[in-house]
Amino acid sequence: MTSKQVNKxxxxxxxxxxLICALWSSTNEELGTHFDEHFSTSDFCAESIxxxxxDIRAFLLLAPKKTVKKMELSxxxxxxxxxxxxHGAGFWDRNLGELGDKLTEISKQFTELNLFENNGKxxxx
Numbered sequence: 001m002t003s004k005q006v007n008k009x010x011x012x013x014x015x016x017x018x019l020i021c022a023l024w025s026s027t028n029e030e031l032g033t034h035f036d037e038h039f040s041t042s043d044f045c046a047e048s049i050x051x052x053x054x055d056i057r058a059f060l061l062l063a064p065k066k067t068v069k070k071m072e073l074s075x076x077x078x079x080x081x082x083x084x085x086x087h088g089a090g091f092w093d094r095n096l097g098e099l100g101d102k103l104t105e106i107s108k109q110f111t112e113l114n115l116f117e118n119n120g121k122x123x124x125x
Contacts, residue, residue, distance in 0.1 A: 001060050001061055001062075001063055001064075001065055001067070001068075002061075003061065005060075005065065006057055006060045006061055009060060009068060009073070010073055011053060011056055011057065011060075013073040013074065013077070014056050014060075014073050014074075014076050014077040014080075015049070015052055015053055015056060015077060016041060016074075016077065017073070017074040017075075017076075017077030017078045018052055018056060018077035018078070018080055018081045019041040019044055019049075019052065019077075020036070020041060020077075020078070021077065021078040021081040021082060022035070022081050022113075022115055022124065023035040023036035023039055023040070023041070023115070023122070024036045025081065025082065025085070025087060026114065026115040028115070028117060030117070035115050035117075035122060039117070039122050043120065043121060043122045044121070044122045044123075044124070045118075045121040045122065045123050047123075048122065048123050048124040051124065052124060055080075055084075055110060056077070056080065058110075059080055059106060059107065059110065060076075062106045062109070063102075063103060063106060064099060064102055064103075066099060067099065067103065070096060070099060071094070071096075075094070079091045079094065079103070079107075080107055083103070083104055083107035083108070084107045084108070084110040084111075084112065084113070085112050085113060086112060090104060090107065091103035091104045091107060092104040113125060
């Protein structure tokens, strides 16, 4: 995709589902439960949100143009989090064929991340 095409995409929709998936798929070791049992997307610190948006934009710039046409924005956010963090699901298991393989390859260029809680704020590191 080009920068112009990425700018036309609702990044906030992708971000929302990326954060929802992060909460759902991550365990808070201190509480012994998943983050989504105690936190919502409004609990992420500003720096983590900014960094997540940068990663999403960078991912979209590398993604084939047909990505947005073939997938819901919510799926992109969800699968980007799962795939970059090596979960047992993600782009590769959406029956997207070569597109799913390419999106998986792109996602793996991004480092694995974890969630932490500090003073009531969720931090992505």
